[in-house]
Amino acid sequence: xxxxxxxxxxxxxxxxxxxxxxxxxxxxxxxxxxxxxxxxxxxxxxxxxxxxxxxxxxxxxxxxxxxxxxxxxxxxxxxxxxxxxxxxxxxxxxxxxxxxxxxxxxxxxxxxxxxxxxxxxxxxxxxxxxxxxxxxxxxxxxxxxxxxxxxxxxxxxxxxxxxxxxxxxxxxxxxxxxxxxxxxxxxxxxxxxxxxxxxxxxxxxxxxxxxxxxxxxxxxxxxxxxxxxxxxxxxxxxxxxxxxxxxxxxxxxxxxxxxxxxxxxxxxxxxxxxxxxxxxxxxxxxxxxxxxxxxxxxxxxxxxxxxxxxxxxxxxxxxxxxxxxxxxxxxxxxxxxxxxxxxxxxxxxxxxxxxxxxxxxxxxxxxxxxxxxxxxxxxxxxxxxxxxxxxxxxxxxxxxxxxxxxxxxxxxxxxxxxxxxxxxxxxxxxxxxxxxxxxxxxxxxxxxx
Numbered sequence: 160x161x162x163x164x165x166x167x168x169x170x171x172x173x174x175x176x177x178x179x180x181x182x183x184x185x186x187x188x189x190x191x192x193x194x195x196x197x198x199x200x201x202x203x204x205x206x207x208x209x210x211x212x213x214x215x216x217x218x219x220x221x222x223x224x225x226x227x228x229x230x231x232x233x234x235x236x237x238x239x240x241x242x243x244x245x246x247x248x249x250x251x252x253x254x255x256x257x258x259x260x261x262x263x264x265x266x267x268x269x270x271x272x273x274x275x276x277x278x279x280x281x282x283x284x285x286x287x288x289x290x291x292x293x294x295x296x297x298x299x300x301x302x303x304x305x306x307x308x309x310x311x312x313x314x315x316x317x318x319x320x321x322x323x324x325x326x327x328x329x330x331x332x333x334x335x336x337x338x339x340x341x342x343x344x345x346x347x348x349x350x351x352x353x354x355x356x357x358x359x360x361x362x363x364x365x366x367x368x369x370x371x372x373x374x375x376x377x378x379x380x381x382x383x384x385x386x387x388x389x390x391x392x393x394x395x396x397x398x399x400x401x402x403x404x405x406x407x408x409x410x411x412x413x414x415x416x417x418x419x420x421x422x423x424x425x426x427x428x429x430x431x432x433x434x435x436x437x438x439x440x441x442x443x444x445x446x447x448x449x450x451x452x453x454x455x456x457x458x459x460x461x462x463x464x465x466x467x468x469x470x471x472x473x474x475x476x477x478x479x480x481x482x483x484x485x486x487x488x489x490x491x492x493x494x495x496x497x498x499x500x501x502x503x504x505x506x507x508x509x510x511x512x513x514x515x516x517x518x519x520x521x522x523x524x525x526x527x528x529x530x531x532x533x534x535x536x537x538x539x540x541x542x543x544x545x546x547x548x549x550x551x552x553x554x555x556x557x558x559x560x561x562x563x564x565x566x567x568x569x570x571x572x573x574x575x576x577x578x579x580x581x582x583x584x585x586x587x588x589x590x591x592x593x594x595x596x597x598x599x600x601x602x603x604x605x606x607x608x
Contacts, residue, residue, distance in 0.1 A: 202479035204440055204452070212472035214313045214434055214465055216327075216334045216346035224437070227348040231441035236455030237307065237358050238429065240446035240481070246428045246458045247483045249301045251511030254543045259296050260514070261289055262430065262545065264305025267312050270332045273357055278364050279373075281306065286379045286425065294403045302427050307361040308457045309431035310334075310354050311438075313465045333435060351438050358456070365427055374425040377407055377417050430459035430485070434466065436476055443480060451481040461485025461516060462504075469499055478504050485514040489551055490523035494534030501540050514543040518550040521570045528575070546575035 218224045252258040263285045289300040310333035319328045327344040329337045333354035336343030368374060383400045415422055433439055442456040454460055464487045466473040477484055484504055505512040535542060548571035549563055556562045
């Protein structure tokens with residue numbers, strides 16, 4: 160994990176997104192009203208091509224692009240449909256308040272920084288956070304990485320200018336290069352092949368870490384204890400870490416020893432933004448057991464702030480795949496639009512299908528989020544709520560690097576949880592308990608960075 164710090168400012172490559180919702184019964188009613196309007200119900204793998212597609216590169220050689228897409232279509236899937244279904248079942252529990260979602264990883268993966276150590280370090284931090292959250296929240300933690308496919312980057316402008324020179328914007332390593340020269344900025348379809356290979360290698364290593372003993376609970380907690388010994392914040396956190404250690408000791412005596420599968424393995428899923436639609440289509444497969452289509456580039460996909468138009472190509476593609484889906488929501492989202500978008504992507508109101516990822520500053524969250532929560536609640540829609548404290552909370556350090564204030568991150572967490580409980584169910588006592596859990600988590604996060 161790369162970190163650059165300046166006073167209280169931090170630059171993180173690991174982006175935790177934290178979910179909270181009240182515990183409630185798993186009994187669900189399909190009570191969402193249809194708001195999709197004139198959206199066509201027919202769908203095919205390439206029906207998105209008839210829609211307006213934003214944020215897609217223009218490849219100079221259509222024939223080469225077609226050959227690359229044919230090659231990708233012949234490759235094995237990166238993930239399997241059954242794994243995506245298992246994640247959806249877990250997320251359904253989160254939507255009911257019976258589990259906790261932790262998502263983290265790079266803003267965008269790169270070819271240059273692709274090493275086993277970088278993959279290991281990101282995985283390790285997510286595991287460390289997961290142990291604290293599981294112990295403090297007394298509920299299962301669903302660990303999802305922004306890994307093994309998070310390459311493409313949406314851009315505010317199609318072109319970038321430096322010193323009077325204008326070139327196409329860098330759109331991620333699976334599209335073009337970041338060097339500021341004309342050759343690097345030409346979209347190259349061969350980069351999709353390399354992105355596929357890197358994603359396969361990354362997931363292969365993640366699977367080994369998750370099931371080969373590296374993720375053992377005792378090992379992860381020892382990492383936390385070691386961090387405390389070398390951190391200025393250690394005194395505030397050490398008591399909790401030792402309580403976890405004592406609990407593990409009790410479990411060992413009770414028969415859940417270090418080599419027990421429950422203690423030595425963990426589930427881990429991958430996710431990325433569904434942005435480069437030709438790539439996503441090429442890796443979509445029809446599941447032989449259900450007949451449904453799954454985008455096998457990742458377990459979970461999300462639609463971004465810039466591509467979530469109700470009649471856009473990205474929404475059209477995603478509504479036809481059976482993966483769990485995320486919706487990025489900023490202060491620009493209006494309640495009625497969110498309700499319509501959820502209905503398009505999840506017309507059957509299936510629990511675990513939709514995760515709403517809130518990305519807005521603290522003040523916008525205070526003003527905007529309650530209206531979104533109330534609208535979704537009134538529509539009877541079942542979603543998992545997630546707070547993304549990184550996007551929508553960006554400032555520039557004196558060096559020019561984009562960064563975030565740790566204090567602002569903590570405020571975002573607090574606002575999200577508190578507003579959700581007050582606006583959704585009015586559980587003030589539960590909100591104060593959550594405040595305590597957030598304090599523990601924020602201390603760990605500050606120690607880790």
